[in-house]
């Protein structure tokens with residue numbers, strides 16, 4: 001049982017009983033102070049009504065896509081809300097979170113926003129977990145955030161290291177595994193381990209491979225006790241009806257097929273971009289990537305990473321500057337764009 005790790009106030013909390021949660025079999029609905037008729041906007045129908053708190057069909061379809069059971073899925077406003085909910089569900093004011101830089105910035109932002117102390121254990125030289133240092137920092141740590149494929153380095157964390165981390169933290173801490181980019185290498189997901197590790201929470205999103213960053217839809221995958229606890233403190237109606245409609249459509253067989261086609265195209269375009277970059281003298285290193293971006297280190301004997309970033313910025317090509325991130329001097333993160341966009345990056349780099 002993992003429930004002892006849940007923050008005590010959340011364990012004791014009786015969740016807000018929203019009108020939709022209380023339910024009923026009405027033909028006349030006058031219990032939620034809604035306007036009785038809907039404006040006709042984009043043909044979307046009953047926008048006057050509050051949406052389902054956890055849209056049934058959306059949950060069922062994501063569960064099927066992820067290979068888990070519906071009771072192991074919570075829909076959230078992007079993966080970022082799932083990250084925030086994990087901190088709010090588990091961390092007492094005296095608890096810490098732990099994360100491993102260079103990594104996604106929201107673990108630091110969210111823990112700071114909720115006044116939860118954060119410990120950092122840097123990734124190793126090859127951007128893997130430093131398990132002995134994590135072990136040495138487990139006292140007082142309630143949540144360990146790890147990201148695989150990691151943003152901004154692009155690599156998958158070693159499978160056996162994640163297994164070792166899950167075993168090391170058993171009954172002591174939650175492992176929040178951020179799989180925002182897993183759709184680009186979906187056979188590497190840890191979703192199938194949810195039944196083996198009750199301290200595992202996986203963060204997912206429709207913002208990356210599904211191409212739907214604009215609708216704000218993500219998911220937490222975990223055992224049903226954790227999902228129930230997170231449901232107690234998520235906003236009463238977190239998923240807007242238009243978001244649920246679009247996301248449910250994107251998770252149809254046809255929608256998933258389209259996403260898989262886009263993943264193939266992205267991986268082909270990434271291979272092309274890597275080949276082109278390898279032939280440029282200003283490129284010092286291209287790190288292995290399992291995601292839809294690559295981390296590139298520039299040779300500061302020729303041009304510093306900052307200078308490369310600035311010069312492309314001036315030509316209207318906006319990349320992600322990583323030169324001040326831990327151990328990433330002269331590094332820039334490049335998202336895989338369309339083939340034309342990727343070509344423009346190469347052309348601009350050739351003029352430097």
Ligand SMILES: *Cc1c(COP(=O)(O)O)cnc(C)c1O
Pocket residue numbers: 077078079080081104147151178180204205206207208213217218
């Ligand atoms: C993009 C991203 C997310 C979540 O993004 P949302 O748009 O909030 O779903 C989470 N983690 C990482 C590492 C990301 O890069």
